Amino acid sequence: MVGGGEVALFSVWDYVVFAGIVVGAAGIGLFQAIRSRKDSSSDEFLLGGRQMTAVPVAMSLTASFMSGITVIGTPAEAYRFGTGFWLFAFAYAIMSTVSAEVFVPLFYRLGITSTYEYLEMRFNKPLRVIGTSMYIIQTALYTGMVIYAPALALNQITGLDLWGVLVATGVVCIIYCTLGGLKAVIWTDVFQMVIMLAGFVAVIARAAVLQGGLGKIWKDAEEGGRLDPFDFNPDPLQRHSFWTVVVGGSLMWISIYSINQSQVQRYISCRTMTQAKLSLYVNMIGLWVTVSLAMLSGLAMFSIYKDCDPLTNGDVDNSDQLLPYLVMDILGEFPGVPGLFVAAAYSGTLSTVSSSINALVAVTVEDFVKPLMPNLTEKQLSWMNMGLSVFFGGVCIGMAAVASLMGSILQAALSIFGMISGPLLGLYLLGMFFRCANSMGGLAGLVSGLAITLWVGIGAQIYPPGPDKTHPLDLSIEGCLANFTTVSPWTTVPSLNTPEPRPPLADSWYSLSYLYFCPLGTIITMVVGLLVSFATGGCKQQKTRPELFISTNDLFCFTCCSSKPTETPELVEKVHSNGKQGIDNPEFSGMELDTKEKDLDKITRF
Structure with missing residues (x-):
């Protein structure tokens, strides 16, 4: 314990707590399904009858993307790289303001169900279909990662069966998404958000007791170089700096909350525009609380393991297992508490998966089914919604296998949004602010932006940036029971094999900070879109x-x-x-x- 080596596995009480919380979440979803059974309309299923209020929607907005990836990946980020990730608090504020004051009035006024309806109104139907298809691919990839990565980390630390939990996660989400629609998703998210925060609080409180208070944790973090987030280096190749997080991160989160169907679908379900705007501002506070607790959990982990890093010592295989390892190490002696933490991680997973399934159903019905079959009755649409919920639940479980190839879960997840949502955000801004933009310009800009972001994003996956760009902070194993040498966990052992040569772009273009993928795609889409619009008579088109x-x-x-x-x-x-x-x-x-x-x-x- 707290010195390297094996930690306890799950006890019977941990299984009971974990199962009870998951069943409780499903029960809330089923209750909403039974409560709304008299109204089986498509609008009720997909948008909750547009009668939701700000606070539950805000908690759902926060839970949707504060997934198991956040619960596991963000504390590991603070442990290895310091508190630079905390600067996302600025990005959340900018995102909430822009989404509430720019996008909400437009989408709410137009009365849309699918975000991509706007692309047909502003440009043409092919662009709507392309936008919807990009969203479906992005969401399926991301959701697969959300299911797989936390399950793998927790499986290797707690002993939970990997595929059993994967399938169980998908099945639970499918059940309450299929029967309850958006109301079930939102109210289940509220419960899951509370569990996520409780998991963080349990870790921080126990660590404070072991280390002699939060002051000691803060002092250890300061001495370990973890409390210097304000790095103003303008180098775009640096993974995290003030500029990459605040500028790049703001645009990335704007692309998630302003045009991503999973989020837009929530705030347009509010009964008034004021409630919709308020939900985004309350969500901002929720994001601040969540990222702060995640950062504090990572600093607590550093305080405990500053002299015996489990990653270097070989106690864990990768950084995504650090927090589950810590939980079993410091909370294993309290029956049921590790189960609470695992439930917190899976609550994040359930909330994201259920939100994704519901949003995928919405865009499929609105953008593909209704245009092809406009005469479907409400009963037929209801059956279609439920059938698609089952289908997309299966797809998301299947995509979990692809996620195993994506590397660090936190960075990979945000990279996916940057690569795909960046060009889409550029297309929306092009249409919303520039009257001269036409459909040819929009298509050319979208294709150009997507091609560039996929090029740099896939290149970064194949040739990841080196330590000189990521700047991991040193850790020690001098306090471990079997080791007495201070090393850095990122120091590599010399290999007898000659390393493969890296192409020239690997240390320049492919090393671009992943947070700049979104701004890159947005700018290229808008610039190319405007140039092509000018060249094809955009200013002479019908108004x-x-x-x-x-x-x-x-x-x-x-x-x-x-x-x-x-x-x-x-x-x-x-x-x-x-x-x-x-x-x-x-x-x-x-x-x-x-x-x-x-x-x-x-x-x-x-």
Whole structure:
């Protein structure tokens, strides 16, 4: 114990606590299913009847991406690299403000169910299909990682059967997603969020007792160089600095919360726009609390293992197993408490998987099924929703095998969002702020941005950056029972084999910070999109419906393509009251402004 070597495995009480919490989560989902059984409409299943309130939605927003990856990966990040990850608190604040004040009014006003409906309204149907397909691929990959990585780490430390837990996780999510829809997902997320935070608190409290208080933990972290997050080095190749986290991280999280179906679907389920905005600001506080507890858990782990690093000592195989190892080490003597922590990690997994399944069903129904089969009845749509929930649950379990090839789970997860969501965010910004952007420009920009981000992202996976770019902090094993030499866990043993030569791009282009993948894709998409739009007559195209834009002042629009319409209350009210139905009304749809300019120029662009 706390000196290297074997730790205890799960006891009977740990299994009881773990199983009880998972069954309790499923029970909440089933209760919501029974409660809503009288209303089986597609809108109720996918959006909770648009009657949700801010606080449960906010907790669901936080839980959706504060997954088992966060529970396990973020403390390991603080242990190995220090508290630079804490700077994401700035990114969360920027993301929440932009999402609430820019994207919520647009999506809420349009009354959309799938985020990608906007791409067809603004550009054309092919771009909507491409956007939806990119989202499905991204979400399936990410969800597979969310299922697999925590299960593997916990399996090797606690002895839980890997594939048994994987399948059980998927089955539980499938059951309450299939029967309860979005309401079941949101209220289950609320319960799971509480369990996640309780797991962190248990680790921090026990570590404080063992180390003689939080002050001792903080002092050890300071002496170990873990409390210097403000690194202002502008080098884009450095993994974490103030600029990569705040600039790159902000855009990455904006791409997740502003256009990702899993998140948008939650806040557009709120009963009013005010509630939707409030949910994002409450979610910001939830993210601050979660990342702070995760960081403190990592610092507590460093305080305990500063003289005997389990990774260097061979007690664990990789950094993702560090926190489960710590839990079994310092909490194993308390029956049921390790079970609580494992339940916390799996609560994060369940919340993310259930959110992903529900969102995948929503985009599939809205973007593929309804356009192909517009005459489906509500009962048929209900069966379709449930069938797709089962299908996507199976897909996510199957994708767990792919996740084993992705390396460090925290960085790999965020890299996936950067590579795919970055170009998509660029496409949305292109459409929302630039009147002269057309569908040809949007397609060219999206393809260019995606090609570049996949190039650098896949290259980084094949040729990961070296220690000179990642800057891991030194650890010691001088206090371990069988070792008395201070070393760095990242010092490699000389090999008799000649190392394979790295291509020139490996230490430059492929070493770009993973947090810059999203800004790179966003900028390339917008620049190429604007250039191609100009070249293909974007400024001469028929004027686009003004309700699809963000600002009445055209702050980021080109003046050659802008106009300043005046308000006509009856037409504005029609857009306000009818939402999507008002926009799809023949009075608006397909109107040619060169012949009906007077009418459409009277609509206020919000």
